[in-house]
Amino acid sequence: MVKLGQRVTLLLSLPISLASWIILATAPTNWVVLLVRFFQGITMSSITNSSLTYVAELSHCKIRGRLMSTLDISRQMGILLAYALGSSKLTWRKVALTCGFVNTVIPFVCLLYLPNSPRWLATQGYMDRAHKSLLFFRGPNYDVNKEMQDIRDELEKTTNDGGSMMFVGALLGSLIVSVPMMKLGQRVTLLLSLPISLASWIILATAPTNWVVTLARFFQGITMSSISNSSSTYVAELSHSEIRGRPMSTLDLSR
Missing domain, CATH: 1.20.120 (Four Helix Bundle (Hemerythrin (Met), subunit A))
Incomplete structure (x- = not known):
């Protein structure tokens, strides 16, 4: 991505x-x-x-x-x-x-x-294309120069690795979550994953550097995949087959 x-x-x-x-x-x-x-x-x-x-x-x-x-x-x-x-x-x-x-x-x-995202184009060094993309989404009557300058300033201060590492973590979590879920059960997996997720959010909120943000987002991806898969399986297995669709729909809507 x-x-x-x-x-x-x-x-x-x-x-x-x-x-x-x-x-x-x-x-x-x-x-x-x-x-x-x-x-x-x-x-x-x-x-x-x-x-x-x-x-x-x-x-x-x-x-x-x-x-x-x-x-x-x-x-x-x-x-x-x-x-x-x-x-x-x-x-x-x-x-x-x-x-x-x-x-x-x-x-x-x-x-x-x-068009592509103006911010992504800017991260790749395509400033002219980023300007055209921003103009496309904002309209011809909008002054995009100030927002383009804000994007340049933001690129100098931040990194784009956080979202990517969360995606990697989510993918990794989807692959490995089945192992503890089968051995421990959905409830115990949730009881283990939720405190780790809370800790990752606290670390993210107090992160002193971009590398800490990236690492926290990686673990958030793993724990979010674990929580999502375990909770869905838990609700599906405990609910009666005649009404299973309703609690599953409620779970997805609440999520």
């Missing part, structure tokens, strides 16, 4: 995600389903982190919070829609195809008409 930028990363990840949904919908055996779900976890981590960073970097500081909240709400509504489709008369294969096309085709087409 650092080298290619959020937009290009999304343009590469979305077709892979669509292909994985199609393979899932036509999977002939359980092993194919498990393998596809593994790759879906990787692509979903890539898409989630890239989209969050892309929106955060292109949005104006006055509306950034609203846009980030809208992005998160739309993601949770999409999960709720998936559970609603699963509760309908559609088979799980048709639900997989619906989710795949809705989640990938629409954003892919839209991204083709959008």
Whole structure:
């Protein structure tokens, strides 16, 4: 994501995600389903982190919070829609195809008409392209010179490694969380992960250097993957099959 930028990363990840949904919908055996779900976890981590960073970097500081909240709400509504489709008369294969096309085709087409993030372009030294990108998102009547100067000043003071290390941590956490979860159980895994997550937030809030921020974000990625996977599995296993969709939807909405 650092080298290619959020937009290009999304343009590469979305077709892979669509292909994985199609393979899932036509999977002939359980092993194919498990393998596809593994790759879906990787692509979903890539898409989630890239989209969050892309929106955060292109949005104006006055509306950034609203846009980030809208992005998160739309993601949770999409999960709720998936559970609603699963509760309908559609088979799980048709639900997989619906989710795949809705989640990938629409954003892919839209991204083709959008430029790269101005902040990412600035980190790569493309100041002219960053200026044009910022002008695209702000409109012709907006004076982008001051904001461009703020971006230059920010680049001199901060590093871009924190978000990348969180992505690496999340990916690593997704790969290793299954081991303690199987041995210890979801509840114990959560009881171990939550204090570590709290400690990482405290370290992040008091971080004296950028390297401490980067390290804290890395561990946050691991603990967040552990907490997310353990809590979802915990709720799924303790709830009755007839009402499992409702508590799972509530869990996703609360998250």
